Amino acid sequence: MSLQQSSDVHVPSCRSCDKRLWSHVDVSRCSPLSNQVLAGIIKRQPASLDLVTGLSWSCLSALVSPTLPCLRLLDLRWCEGLKDAQIKEILTPPGLESSRSRLRNMVTLRLSGLDVSESTLRLLQRHMPQLQRLDLAHCKDITDSSISLLAAAGSHSRNNLTELTLAGCSELTDGCLSYLKRLSSLTLLDLRGCKSISRRACDAFISDLSHVALFCMMEENLIQRLD
Template identity: 60%
Template sequence: MSWAVGVKDSQIKDLIVQPGSESRSRLRGLLTLRLAGLDVNDSALKMIVRHMPSLRRLDLSHCQGLTDQSINLLTATGCNTRNTLRQLNLSGCNKLTDACLSYMKRLSALALLDLRGCRNVTRRGCENFISDLSYCTVFCLTEDKLIQRIS
């Protein structure tokens, strides 16, 4: 659904949740979700976390409503995405800061994190993220703000 014009949280909810049932999802087994350039906010992230327990790849690039708190929601205790999410693209999300990197440390399966074009995320912050996780996983900075697992 990337770059679809006029798609908001309400339309995303209609796609995810079965009508008349807030607890049943149409996309429960979905592995990849691309919402690049959409007007995604925290309520959509809550639905994604709740209704897509197997999600492995999530593209939220250029979603201008995302904040550090949004990443906190995505990686919160009890969320399946905390253990399943392998690739997360947040490139061009300009409200994110280095503070979001502390939440990213919760993603135990993370293999690729794209923060290119995030003006308020620094290279130093990315280097600190890699250093902090070096006791359990080896990551490298392959490009400016593109973090990949190498072991």
């Protein structure tokens, strides 16, 4: 369900409360969006939730709830005040066992533009075993060391990640590609705008994986697997 932009966004009632209508909620074009409205959406238990870009933590704190739906998609791009500590609160809210996060079924997570670091990646490894698509574009604290966590032996992401967006991550260097080669299911790798990653290193990355699968350069530093 997509809620259209209006000056008075509200959660409909009556027949529109049917959970079948709320499996996919897109409020990315709704403004304003309040904590109260978001709390109402959470009660409908959607499977995916696209939020308004740039929301503040005062609104997003509604996600800190033991009744947070078991989302498969969550879009938090460019939300203000959302850092490692807030991600931890969302994943393991008060009153919920830390080993049983409500987001354990997450498949797609978009965190572009957030001040998140290795601390958040460790949380994702622990609480999102089914994660396949991860967007970390323009996350300024993501480093080569961060990527090593995603590719660590025994990690879920090493085997499950199919799409990884790292565009604009200014701290990444050619060295991160040695870790990225270990992501066995990777089909799309976006390194556009990573100024310290060279075209030569990307070409070598593609060449090194040629014995496993065919990859090509779709754009400068945008690598896609050919099925």
